[in-house]
Amino acid sequence: EDQVTQSPEALRLQEGESSSLNCSYTVSGLRGLFWYRQDPGKGPEFLFTLYSAGEEKEKERLKATLTKKESFLHITAPKPEDSATYLCAVQAERGGADGLTFGKGTHLIIQP
Amino acid sequence: KAGVTQTPRYLIKTRGQQVTLSCSPISGHRSVSWYQQTPGQGLQFLFEYFSETQRNKGNFPGRFSGRQFSNSRSEMNVSTLELGDSALYLCASSLPWAGGPFVFGPGTRLLVL
Numbered sequence: 001e002d003q004v005t006q007s008p009e010a011l012r013l014q015e016g017e018s019s020s021l022n023c024s025y026t027v028s029g030l031r032g033l034f035w036y037r038q039d040p041g042k043g044p045e046f047l048f049t050l051y052s053a054g055e056e057k058e059k060e061r062l063k064a065t066l067t068k069k070e071s072f073l074h075i076t077a078p079k080p081e082d083s084a085t086y087l088c089a090v091q092a093e094r095g096g097a098d099g100l101t102f103g104k105g106t107h108l109i110i111q112p
Numbered sequence: 113k114a115g116v117t118q119t120p121r122y123l124i125k126t127r128g129q130q131v132t133l134s135c136s137p138i139s140g141h142r143s144v145s146w147y148q149q150t151p152g153q154g155l156q157f158l159f160e161y162f163s164e165t166q167r168n169k170g171n172f173p174g175r176f177s178g179r180q181f182s183n184s185r186s187e188m189n190v191s192t193l194e195l196g197d198s199a200l201y202l203c204a205s206s207l208p209w210a211g212g213p214f215v216f217g218p219g220t221r222l223l224v225l
Contacts, residue, residue: 034214041221042219043217043219046213046214046216099145099147099157099160099168100145100147100157101157102147102155103154105154
C-alpha cells in the first residue's frame with residue numbers, strides 16, 4: 001500500500017525565516033511526486049511535479065527536491081502570503097492511471 | 113484559460129438522500145478524477161475517468177459512483193447519504209497520459225444533517 005507522511009504537521013515561522021518541509025513516501029514504483037498548496041476553503045493549487053531521484057524544481061521562494069525515499073520543500077525568506085497548507089502526493093507506476101495518494105499536509109504560518 | 117469548475121459549491125442534504133455533483137475539466141483535459149477531503153482522513157482518491165470509462169477506483173463503498181460524458185464533463189453521485197459523507201469533494205483534471213499535473217477545482221462542500 002502506498003503511504004505518504006508529511007512533517008511537521010504545523011510550522012510557524014517569522015517572515016524571512018527559511019525552513020524545509022518533509023515528505024516521506026513508500027510506493028511500489030514512483031511515477032511522480034506532486035506538491036500542492038491549499039488555502040482555506042479552496043482546492044489544492046499545483047506547485048511542482050518531480051519524477052526521479054535527484055530532480056529539483058524552483059518557483060519563486062520555493063524549491064522542491066526528491067530522493068528515493070523523501071522529498072523536501074524548501075521555503076526561502078518566506079512572506080505572510082506563503083501561509084497555507086502544503087500537500088505532498090505520489091502517483092504509483094502501475095498499469096493504468098492510478099489516483100494520487102496524499103499526505104495529511106503541513107500547515108504553515110508565516111508571521112509578519 | 114478557464115480552470116476546473118465544480119457545481120454546486122455548497123450543498124446541504126439529510127441522511128438517506130442522494131446527491132449529484134458536477135465537474136467540468138479544463139479544455140483539452142480528458143481525464144477527470146474525484147477526491148474526498150475530510151479533516152480526519154485528508155484527501156482520498158475516489159475514482160478516475162477517461163474517455164467515459166472508469167479506469168481506477170479507490171476504497172469507497174458502492175454508494176459512491178460516477179460517470180463521464182463525451183465532452184469530458186463528469187458527475188459523481190452519492191446515494192443513501194450518511195453523516196460521515198460530509199466533506200469537501202474535489203475534482204481534478206489532467207491530460208490523458210498518467211503523470212499529471214492534476215489541476216484541481218474549488219470543490220463542492222457537502223454537509224449531511
